[in-house]
Amino acid sequence: MICQRTLIIAALLCLSGCSVLMLEQVDFGWPVESVVTVSSSNTIEDVRYSVRTGVGPLAREEFQDSTALRGARLRLLRNSAGFYFLTGPRFKHVYVFAPGPSTLTLNRAIPVTETGLKDPALNQRPPYVELVDGDNFRRLLTSDDIVEVKK
Amino acid sequence: MRRILFTAFLLLAACAGATAQRSDYALKTDFEERARAIAARLDSASTTEAIDSAREDITKLESDFASHSEFLDKALYPLTFTESISRLRSLQVLTYDRVYLIRTQGVKLSELEARISALTARLDTLTAQRDQLFGELQESKKSLASLREAVRRLTANLSAKDRLIFAIVDSIFLPYGKDLHQVADVQKEAIAQRLQNANVVTRVYEIAADNVKFLDVTQLQGKDYAGLIDQYQAFAGRWAGLKEKMTDVAATSAVVAGEAGTAAHGGKPAKGKTPAHAAAESAATQAAHVDSVLDDWHRRLIAGFWGGLQKEFAQAGITVNEFHDGPSFAASVRACIASLSASKQDPQPFVENLWKQKIDRDWRDGLTREGMLGRAEYAALDRAVSELSRETIDGTFVAYIAGVLALIAGVWFFVFRKKKASPPPAPAE
Numbered sequence: 001m002i003c004q005r006t007l008i009i010a011a012l013l014c015l016s017g018c019s020v021l022m023l024e025q026v027d028f029g030w031p032v033e034s035v036v037t038v039s040s041s042n043t044i045e046d047v048r049y050s051v052r053t054g055v056g057p058l059a060r061e062e063f064q065d066s067t068a069l070r071g072a073r074l075r076l077l078r079n080s081a082g083f084y085f086l087t088g089p090r091f092k093h094v095y096v097f098a099p100g101p102s103t104l105t106l107n108r109a110i111p112v113t114e115t116g117l118k119d120p121a122l123n124q125r126p127p128y129v130e131l132v133d134g135d136n137f138r139r140l141l142t143s144d145d146i147v148e149v150k151k
Numbered sequence: 152m153r154r155i156l157f158t159a160f161l162l163l164a165a166c167a168g169a170t171a172q173r174s175d176y177a178l179k180t181d182f183e184e185r186a187r188a189i190a191a192r193l194d195s196a197s198t199t200e201a202i203d204s205a206r207e208d209i210t211k212l213e214s215d216f217a218s219h220s221e222f223l224d225k226a227l228y229p230l231t232f233t234e235s236i237s238r239l240r241s242l243q244v245l246t247y248d249r250v251y252l253i254r255t256q257g258v259k260l261s262e263l264e265a266r267i268s269a270l271t272a273r274l275d276t277l278t279a280q281r282d283q284l285f286g287e288l289q290e291s292k293k294s295l296a297s298l299r300e301a302v303r304r305l306t307a308n309l310s311a312k313d314r315l316i317f318a319i320v321d322s323i324f325l326p327y328g329k330d331l332h333q334v335a336d337v338q339k340e341a342i343a344q345r346l347q348n349a350n351v352v353t354r355v356y357e358i359a360a361d362n363v364k365f366l367d368v369t370q371l372q373g374k375d376y377a378g379l380i381d382q383y384q385a386f387a388g389r390w391a392g393l394k395e396k397m398t399d400v401a402a403t404s405a406v407v408a409g410e411a412g413t414a415a416h417g418g419k420p421a422k423g424k425t426p427a428h429a430a431a432e433s434a435a436t437q438a439a440h441v442d443s444v445l446d447d448w449h450r451r452l453i454a455g456f457w458g459g460l461q462k463e464f465a466q467a468g469i470t471v472n473e474f475h476d477g478p479s480f481a482a483s484v485r486a487c488i489a490s491l492s493a494s495k496q497d498p499q500p501f502v503e504n505l506w507k508q509k510i511d512r513d514w515r516d517g518l519t520r521e522g523m524l525g526r527a528e529y530a531a532l533d534r535a536v537s538e539l540s541r542e543t544i545d546g547t548f549v550a551y552i553a554g555v556l557a558l559i560a561g562v563w564f565f566v567f568r569k570k571k572a573s574p575p576p577a578p579a580e
Contacts, residue, residue, distance in 0.1 A: 121175070
């Protein structure tokens with residue numbers, strides 16, 4: 001009897017020790033997008049939030065040329081859930097990345113226009129990210145898709 | 152029909168304008184660029200007209216972006232929207248002040264700021280020395296000579312700090328003349344900012360607190376008090392003057408900011424406290440703290456003084472009624488004189504050993520200060536003590552004279568009367 005109880009207590013202790021500490025209701029959202037210029041070394045850097053990354057693979061994906069983005073001004077915004085939204089002029093997609101250890105992994109490339117964006121901007125509209133391009137182009141995005149189209 | 156179409160077109164245009172998509176980033180940069188442009192105009196302004204125009208632009212900027220203040224509070228990090236506007240207003244006030252001073256007083260703001268800065272640096276040096284001196288005071292408690300030297304140096308240090316802080320205050324107020332009521336509101340705001348930048352109230356508080364600490368850790372002698380009383384009274388008087396001026400400029404700053412805030416919010420009062428209101432409240436709180444520590448300083452000084460004097464009586468073996476201020480001291484001394492006079496006790500220990508050797512020598516300077524006993528009352532007490540001494544001298548003198556007279560009478564009785572008693576022998580015939 002005593003042996004059984006000891007085993008149960010030991011099992012409970014083991015289970016509680018194995019559970020992962022998790023902090024919830026974290027808001028990663030930036031209040032305003034960062035407008036970053038792609039450097040000659042094909043990187044972008046946001047000083048306020050200390051984010052630096054290479055964009056060669058992104059340029060290859062969007063324009064089939066890893067150097068196509070050099071000198072371009074890209075728009076970068078992190079939403080409340082922690083995904084990075086990235087786009088820029090002539091882009092047909094908004095790229096949504098999930099952060100990992102020293103990496104940004106593509107979560108979804110959301111197609112937004114066939115002709116390419118002209119002067120895009122990303123706005124934080126929790127729980128969405130708003131994409132605007134001039135006066136008559138507006139999309140509400142999640143990390144996976146477009147949820148609303150308004151003109 | 153044409154009119155209807157035109158109205159419909161206008162409505163559509165208005166709707167389009169209202170729903171026009173706008174980037175938050177563009178909003179932020181628009182605000183920043185307009186703020187930068189106003190700041191640049193203020194930097195180069197050389198006339199009050201240009202500054203007044205910039206002031207209107209600030210109000211317009213605040214009004215244009217007030218509806219986005221929540222967003223801008225986050226986007227303009229580390230500043231908030233209100234802080235950004237306040238910075239512009241401060242810049243406008245200081246620029247106005249700079250232009251005004253150069254035009255009217257011939258005083259360059261840079262010279263004034265340099266003077267305040269130099270005085271502040273000297274004050275900080277003295278603060279560092281003060282810490283060292285308090286340390287020395289603790290260490291030198293065993294030797295009386297070194298203790299006296301430490302007390303002397305610390306007193307000089309505190310007195311120098313006292314002079315310096317009010318020299319800073321004078322430097323801030325001097326260019327505006329004596330009558331603060333004639334100074335424009337915008338300059339009062341500049342004075343308030345300068346007082347805040349020089350940390351004047353905190354420094355005044357520190358000096359008062361240093362004096363409290365000094366009284367707390369130091370064993371003072373009677374002759375030390377006169378200087379300390381003078382220092383306290385001068386400090387309290389200057390603080391009262393400064394507080395009055397500060398209240399004036401703080402109230403003006405709050406009113407100026409309130410008007411600007413109301414104008415920016417379309418005639419409605421701004422929500423919450425503006426920085427100027429907060430600063431005015433903070434100044435009032437700080438002033439209350441200074442008042443409190445000044446009360447403490449006064450209480451300790453007075454308690455130390457009358458307590459020390461009471462100890463002198465006890466050490467001389469003279470019992471007097473307890474006293475704690477000028478009137479009760481005078482009453483105690485008069486009661487003592489009356490008691491000595493009535494009891495025919497020898498008043499010499501009181502008159503010579505206590506009054507002349509101790510009180511008149513060490514405590515007179517402190518006692519004659521107004522607010523303690525006062526010059527006239529001290530003179531009256533001194534006269535009363537002198538009369539007690541004269542009564543003693545007169546009694547002795549009378550006794551002495553009586554003794555001498557008795558001796559003369561004795562001699563006369565024995566010598567001359569004996570001669571009369573034995574008649575001369577009759578001559579032999």
